[in-house]
Amino acid sequence: MLGTLIGEQEQLLDSYTYVIVGGGTAGLTVANRLSEDPDTTVLVLEAGIPDRKECAAILQRCLGGTMRSVYDWNITTEPQIYLSGRRQNLPIGKALGGSSMLNGMMFDRGAPSDYDMWEDLGNPGWGWAGLLPYFKKSETFTPPKPEHVARFGITYDPSVHGFDGYVQSGYPNFIYPQNKNFQDAMKSLGIAQPLDQAGEALGAFWSPNTIDPKNMTRSYARSAYFDNFVGRQNLHVYTSRHVTKLITEDNDEESGEGMEISGVEYVKPGDATRYVAKAKKEVIISAGTVHTPQILQLSGIGRKSLLEKLSIPVLIDLPGVGQNFQDHPYIMLIQSNQPVDNVEHSVIDLDRNASWDAESKALFYSNREGPWTAGSPNSVAFLPLSTYTDKAEALLGAYTTQEPGQHLRDGSEPAVIAGFQKHRQILLNRLAGTHTAAMEFIWLSGANQRFQMPFSISVTHPFSRGFIEINSTDPLAAPIVDLRTGSNPVDLNLFVEAFRFNRRLVQTPAIQELVPTELTPGPLLREDEELGQFARANLSTMFHPSGTSAMQPREIGGVVDHNLMVYGTRNLRVVDASIMPLIPGSHLVSTVYAIGEKAADIIKAAGKN
Numbered sequence: 001m002l003g004t005l006i007g008e009q010e011q012l013l014d015s016y017t018y019v020i021v022g023g024g025t026a027g028l029t030v031a032n033r034l035s036e037d038p039d040t041t042v043l044v045l046e047a048g049i050p051d052r053k054e055c056a057a058i059l060q061r062c063l064g065g066t067m068r069s070v071y072d073w074n075i076t077t078e079p080q081i082y083l084s085g086r087r088q089n090l091p092i093g094k095a096l097g098g099s100s101m102l103n104g105m106m107f108d109r110g111a112p113s114d115y116d117m118w119e120d121l122g123n124p125g126w127g128w129a130g131l132l133p134y135f136k137k138s139e140t141f142t143p144p145k146p147e148h149v150a151r152f153g154i155t156y157d158p159s160v161h162g163f164d165g166y167v168q169s170g171y172p173n174f175i176y177p178q179n180k181n182f183q184d185a186m187k188s189l190g191i192a193q194p195l196d197q198a199g200e201a202l203g204a205f206w207s208p209n210t211i212d213p214k215n216m217t218r219s220y221a222r223s224a225y226f227d228n229f230v231g232r233q234n235l236h237v238y239t240s241r242h243v244t245k246l247i248t249e250d251n252d253e254e255s256g257e258g259m260e261i262s263g264v265e266y267v268k269p270g271d272a273t274r275y276v277a278k279a280k281k282e283v284i285i286s287a288g289t290v291h292t293p294q295i296l297q298l299s300g301i302g303r304k305s306l307l308e309k310l311s312i313p314v315l316i317d318l319p320g321v322g323q324n325f326q327d328h329p330y331i332m333l334i335q336s337n338q339p340v341d342n343v344e345h346s347v348i349d350l351d352r353n354a355s356w357d358a359e360s361k362a363l364f365y366s367n368r369e370g371p372w373t374a375g376s377p378n379s380v381a382f383l384p385l386s387t388y389t390d391k392a393e394a395l396l397g398a399y400t401t402q403e404p405g406q407h408l409r410d411g412s413e414p415a416v417i418a419g420f421q422k423h424r425q426i427l428l429n430r431l432a433g434t435h436t437a438a439m440e441f442i443w444l445s446g447a448n449q450r451f452q453m454p455f456s457i458s459v460t461h462p463f464s465r466g467f468i469e470i471n472s473t474d475p476l477a478a479p480i481v482d483l484r485t486g487s488n489p490v491d492l493n494l495f496v497e498a499f500r501f502n503r504r505l506v507q508t509p510a511i512q513e514l515v516p517t518e519l520t521p522g523p524l525l526r527e528d529e530e531l532g533q534f535a536r537a538n539l540s541t542m543f544h545p546s547g548t549s550a551m552q553p554r555e556i557g558g559v560v561d562h563n564l565m566v567y568g569t570r571n572l573r574v575v576d577a578s579i580m581p582l583i584p585g586s587h588l589v590s591t592v593y594a595i596g597e598k599a600a601d602i603i604k605a606a607g608k609n
């Protein structure tokens with residue numbers, strides 16, 4: 001046995017206690033924790049490959065470089081009819097570590113109310129109180145450097161952080177001074193500044209990154225949950241292996257105990273042979289929001305009418321599979337600006353100024369300092385509706401008066417409509433208060449790699465719902481991916497109000513110091529209709545697919561119960577971003593790690609019975 005990374009088929013065991021589909025963010029988290037017990041054997045089948053620790057994979061300097069690469073599934077959505085018919089590119093990690101290897105390294109949590117909504121939906125233990133121990137368990141937080149605390153006023157609260165988890169979180173060794181302009185601007189508009197986002201992600205705050213303080217490289221599922229455990233003999237990870245379907249025992253849901261899944265079938269791309277991996281106890285699907293429902297549907301678990309259309313034998317009629325697809329739609333508003341005295345450089349200069357880049361590179365490799373350590377945003381604001389617009393009541397009222405299924409896809413099943421109705425009721429109740437954010441504003445440190453002064457804006461709790469559906473029985477074909485962004489028109493109206501708030505933000509003395517000039521939407525666009533049209537023409541995905549195997553009661557379109565067990569089965573769980581019934585108002589990765597940690601405890605406890 002060579003250790004954990006399997007090279008040849010012959011190294012595999014005849015069967016494993018647990019077979020995990022997908023060695024991504026959640027998959028590696030669960031695999032690691034389950035294999036802590038030496039009497040347990042775990043196999044992870046991952047379609048992607050390990051990265052080579054190249055700049056694009058692990059350094060902030062090359063952030064974004066893995067998108068559209070061999071590490072990306074390169075998904076293209078259906079034409080988005082509510083966004084002027086534009087198709088979207090939806091990057092998703094196809095690598096050891098999954099999307100945590102591709103992502104923007106922002107590491108923030110949702111507000112407590114975001115998770116309390118999950119509990120409101122009928123999921124005991126999945127509210128803030130139930131999840132906080134797992135947020136902490138996954139993380140080792142390194143506080144900001146004293147000089148950054150002194151210069152920028154970064155605050156933090158140790159009581160809400162973890163200090164011996166596997167994911168490293170903290171701040172880069174270099175912080176662009178323009179971050180302070182954003183924080184000051186928000187403050188001048190009366191926006192609250194919480195002590196630490198990890199406990200109360202509302203208002204304007206400093207957000208850490210998934211960065212290893214030892215060497216300022218990316219901390220991701222691979223480095224956190226796999227690299228340090230190579231050699232753990234009971235954990236096998238097999239990459240470049242694509243799972244095509246689940247294998248079921250000759251029994252059915254009607255028995256009352258639920259269907260038993262005995263393993264999975266998989267292929268090596270380019271090889272027609274179908275292999276089988278057998279599970280003694282459970283199969284866990286962690287293939288992510290797009291591919292988890294695809295595998296379920298290919299296996300005969302999903303909406304009956306879809307399966308019958310494709311002549312797939314219906315094992316479990318579960319209409320929620322692939323529905324309830326949620327994402328954060330976002331838009332960039334661009335300002336140009338003039339060189340100013342107090343700002344020597346911004347991110348964009350690394351590409352424009354070769355000598356500064358070379359100097360920064362040398363500094364990075366000599367002592368891991370300087371701009372090469374920075375890149376992903378550290379300043380964000382998550383704002384409740386009433387803090388950025390005085391039209392909160394009218395906007396929420398517009399959602400209230402809609403018929404429940406009015407903006408869902410045509411032909412939605414009654415259970416799916418009932419689920420949305422419940423979501424709407426819970427969301428409206430929370431969004432009317434001041435403990436749930438409606439909008440996120442990200443300050444890209446005064447510049448990103450492409451634009452001089454971009455403000456990124458995104459709806460945190462959209463009411464639009466998309467779907468994922470297979471349209472062929474070929475397991476290697478991409479499924480239909482339809483975000484349906486903007487299908488609920490009120491989501492777009494939230495953007496219009498955010499554009500107005502952003503203009504107020506730009507007018508504050510702190511941002512005026514940077515001498516901004518509005519390029520988009522452009523000063524001539526002022527009316528609701530014009531700004532709405534601008535949103536439709538420019539919105540895109542923020543790469544946060546979620547919700548397609550929702551954890552909620554079966555009768556309202558749920559796919560898994562609160563133990564993450566797929567309805568109608570007795571040993572098939574889903575553990576990834578697809579189980580989130582409602583997308584939290586945050587970037588998703590910290591929540592996915594917490595889900596993985598909590599799932600591992602649930603599975604371990606079940607295994608003892």
Ligand SMILES: Cc1cc2nc3c(=O)[nH]c(=O)nc-3n(C[C@H](O)[C@H](O)[C@H](O)COP(=O)(O)OP(=O)(O)OC[C@H]3O[C@@H](n4cnc5c(N)ncnc54)[C@H](O)[C@@H]3O)c2cc1C
Nearest residue numbers: 022024025026047098099103104105106243577587588589
């Ligand atoms: C470009 C980008 C930027 C992002 N930026 C941020 C950010 O800055 N901060 C943040 O918090 N979040 C961010 N996110 C979101 C976050 O990274 C994801 O929500 C999270 O990593 C998803 O975890 P997961 O376990 O659900 O799926 P993944 O991590 O994607 O894992 C799924 C795994 O399953 C594998 N797989 C799929 N199908 C099969 C199959 N049939 N057989 C075998 N294996 C299969 C995939 O290859 C993949 O490795 C970003 C995401 C992307 C894509």
